[in-house]
Amino acid sequence: MCVYCGSRPGAQPAYAEVAGLVGRWIGAHGGQLVYGGGLNGLMGVVANATLAAGGTVVGVIPKALVEKEWAHRGCTELHVVDTMHKRKRLMAERADAFIALPGGIGTFEEFFEVWTWRQLGYHDKPVGLLNVGGIYDGLLAFLRTTVEQQFVNDWQMDLIRVDSDAERLLESLVNDAGVAVATRLDQI
Template sequence: MADVAFSVCVYLGSRPGDNPLFTEAATAVGRWIGQHGGQLVYGGGRSGLMGQVAEATRVAGGRVVGVIPQALVDKELANQLCDELHIVQTMHERKAMMAERSDAFLALPGGIGTLEELFEVWTWRQLGYHDKPIGVLDTDGYYDALLGFLQHAVKNGLMSEWQMGLVRTGTEPGDLLTALVQDAGLNASAIALRDVI
């Protein structure tokens, strides 16, 4: 594997959505990863927010690792500009490879696929299958209703505050990414801003 300071798995929509702030957030996340010598691990598509975060990472000098099932190669338009593009047979393989290649996980706005990936990696963490940090970037309040519902589950005794504490939430991409990389136990020097040529 190439020499990178850290590797972040980003879950986000294969559609752009109707809010331009979502595109701005995806661009900011990719730019931060690239400028800090990091590697993006994501779903391998070039459409929507997925394509945006990958291109921003690439342009800023970061590595891009895409993992996409054969069945979605055409639907999500596989990104041939990835430094590594892995075409797998199932979603299970996709998610396992993405998790294995990452130091931390970050969810941006997305649909049911994004939510499914977030909840799976969150469940894995509570069960002790991994101890990698997880973040939710709540751009323009996108996740407010979901986070409110989860607090409703806590109030009803079906979740605990301990489970909620396994996920960081934030609204500023740079602050949240810095916290996740540090939570992963990486040295602060590993995320020092590099000169961008």
């Protein structure tokens, strides 16, 4: 599970709580977290919770951010790469599904990129948006406006899963990833 989230904790304690829940869920289900490799903020919370619950953690961080985001040296695997493009590519390659938690510009960019890649057919992996405490309500309203104004189609919106319940969203993404893998294998 690739998790995109903030390198800061955010203003509400609920953000760190849900990051911990996501990490514990991944670890308890024998999963692997793929994330940006940082120790700070929600990134550190989700990584530490995954490790504490027995999961593996793959961190991918550019050299330029090793000091700024405090690279998490406790990851099962920590990949230090040259560029953000290499970071995002490696994260996408190592993941079966993607989920965006609360975060900033980097989180938005990563979420929109994997969603764009999916609608272009570059991958068929599920993409989720965890709307903790309504943090993404404004974004979702804007996206509905883009559909109304005919810049985005309903089928494109259907490519993402949005939920405020972390466990329900994670289960949905894992189930969708299983279906996507089975579909690809059936086509071989």
